[in-house]
Amino acid sequence: MARTRGDHEARRRDVSAAVWQVMATRGFTGLTLRAVAAELDATTGLLTHYFPTKRALVTYALDLLEERTLARPRRSRGTGLGALRDALLDLLPLTPEATDTSRVWVSSWDAALSDPGMSADYARKYAAAHARLTELVAAAQESGGLSPGDPAEIAAGAQSFVLGLAVQALFSPAAFPPARQIRLLDGHLAALGRAGA
Known part of the structure; x- marks a missing residue:
């Protein structure tokens, strides 16, 4: 058959x-x-x-x-700063599934950097994620949860912070358990909220 x-x-x-x-x-x-x-x-x-x-x-x-990553269940996506926080939490290796996903992405970076086609595709993926975060930053600014400033720059900083934190958690999970990752992210967001105060 x-x-x-x-x-x-x-x-x-x-x-x-x-x-x-x-x-x-x-x-x-x-x-x-x-x-x-x-x-x-x-x-x-x-x-x-x-x-x-x-x-x-x-x-x-x-x-x-x-x-699959885009289709998996997300946090509540409330409004303002809460929605931005939820989106950033979704990027961290806080569960075994999210950790495996992060390991796959990070382990593929070397190949992507050496392959122009894959590199362009990765640039597109990260640009799309940045665009989504930029919208959330702008909404958080409008609701008063974040200080004024260029939403794209703030989103780039937050995205870079979370990606760096994810890499640290992958290499040193005992030093960066989920509770500490969340605490560090909350500290980063609190600093962004105070920046314009």
Whole structure:
């Protein structure tokens, strides 16, 4: 019996899940067709049927990861400063799932920096995240929760702060447990609120 398109997509998603698992546990340098095949309990031939190159495999997996990341349940997204805080909390490795997701993203940066196509795609992803944060900063300023200033600059600073904090938490989870990450973020936001006072 011939495979349907749905079977093909389901298998590609299975392969992507195996890619994420390998990247989360072994980092990007540990991502090989052999490692993914072992994770799937399959052959490398099966992988190359769906993804002819490692780059094709990784690109698809990261696109699907972005799709899942954007679709996962978010915090309340109240209004003003609370909405900005919620959005920034969603970027931190505060749960095992979020930690695995952060490990996958961070471990893929090296490859993205050395591949012009991936680099452009990553720049697009971070620009889209920055644009969303800029809107939230502007709303927080309008409600009086943040000091006046260029919303895009404040969003860039907050995004950079959270990405740096996430990296520290990945490398030193005992020193940066979830409670400390939240406390540091709240301190950063409080400083932004006082900046114009």
